[in-house]
Amino acid sequence: MSRVLLSVDQLSASYGPIRALRGVSFEVREGETVSIIGANGAGKTSLMRAISGLLPLNGGSAHFLDQDIRRCAPHQLARMGMLHVPEGRGTLQTMLVEENLRLAWEIRPTNVPFERAVGNVYRRFPRLLERRAQLAGNLSGGEQQMLAVARAIINRPQLLLLDEPSMGLSPRFTSEVFRALRELRDAGVSILMVEQNVSRALGLADRAMVLAHGEFTLEGSAAELANDPRIMASYMGQGDVYVS
Numbered sequence: 001m002s003r004v005l006l007s008v009d010q011l012s013a014s015y016g017p018i019r020a021l022r023g024v025s026f027e028v029r030e031g032e033t034v035s036i037i038g039a040n041g042a043g044k045t046s047l048m049r050a051i052s053g054l055l056p057l058n059g060g061s062a063h064f065l066d067q068d069i070r071r072c073a074p075h076q077l078a079r080m081g082m083l084h085v086p087e088g089r090g091t092l093q094t095m096l097v098e099e100n101l102r103l104a105w106e107i108r109p110t111n112v113p114f115e116r117a118v119g120n121v122y123r124r125f126p127r128l129l130e131r132r133a134q135l136a137g138n139l140s141g142g143e144q145q146m147l148a149v150a151r152a153i154i155n156r157p158q159l160l161l162l163d164e165p166s167m168g169l170s171p172r173f174t175s176e177v178f179r180a181l182r183e184l185r186d187a188g189v190s191i192l193m194v195e196q197n198v199s200r201a202l203g204l205a206d207r208a209m210v211l212a213h214g215e216f217t218l219e220g221s222a223a224e225l226a227n228d229p230r231i232m233a234s235y236m237g238q239g240d241v242y243v244s
């Protein structure tokens with residue numbers, strides 16, 4: 001078995017009286033892609049934010065590479081190799097497209113020079129090449145989402161946390177983003193993804209969990225869940241969790 005990158009144990013978190021997470025436990029191992037599926041308000045974003053140190057825990061724990069995330073600032077976790085692409089973009093709005101990519105590269109510089117790394121990104125996302133000298137904040141929503149994923153690609157994290165990468169994307173942009181994620185996965189990057197597009201989420205993942213009201217109600221291999229009538233009944237064909 002490959003080593004555990006992320007270990008989450010009985011994690012809970014609240015917003016005042018609202019209990020967003022009620023004792024969630026799971027692991028992500030090196031090389032694995034894991035998807036979390038759930039309806040609006042299930043707690044998916046809260047889970048991602050708690051894991052990356054942005055939402056205080058009020059119970060349980062989370063460890064990345066055996067380090068307690070409560071003892072690490074979000075930028076330290078990023079330097080250690082856990083990159084969070086938050087819901088709704090996650091780009092530096094007042095910086096240029098290319099500056100966004102350079103800063104993401106500088107968090108974890110590799111022996112691939114920036115010029116070559118950015119060239120690879122532009123080949124994959126020609127729209128970003130056209131827009132390289134624009135402010136990120138002036139890109140369309142879909143282009144910003146693409147830039148957020150491009151930042152993850154150039155950063156080469158060990159573990160990528162993705163909150164709804166297809167949100168707001170046209171079918172063509174969704175395909176481009178998922179093609180890039182597949183390449184990252186195949187290059188050995190571990191991915192923990194929240195995604196409402198169930199068929200895309202299960203298509204990319206090895207395993208998946210269903211989150212409802214802050215708890216996991218179902219888990220299994222992506223292939224098992226894709227054929228599970230409960231997934232079909234709960235999520236497929238619904239407006240908020242859909243299949244394309």
Ligand SMILES: Nc1ncnc2c1ncn2[C@@H]1O[C@H](COP(=O)(O)OP(=O)(O)OP(=O)(O)O)[C@@H](O)[C@H]1O
Pocket residue numbers: 015018019020038039040041042043044045046047087
């Ligand atoms: N800042 C906040 N203050 C108060 N309550 C919040 C806050 N953020 C989230 N919540 C509540 O916590 C619960 C979980 O929200 P969360 O954003 O984690 O859901 P989600 O699964 O990501 O939903 P979506 O699919 O709509 O993105 C919801 O009931 C939500 O209303």
Ligand SMILES: [Mg+2]
Pocket residue numbers: 044045046087163
């Ligand atoms: Mg969310």
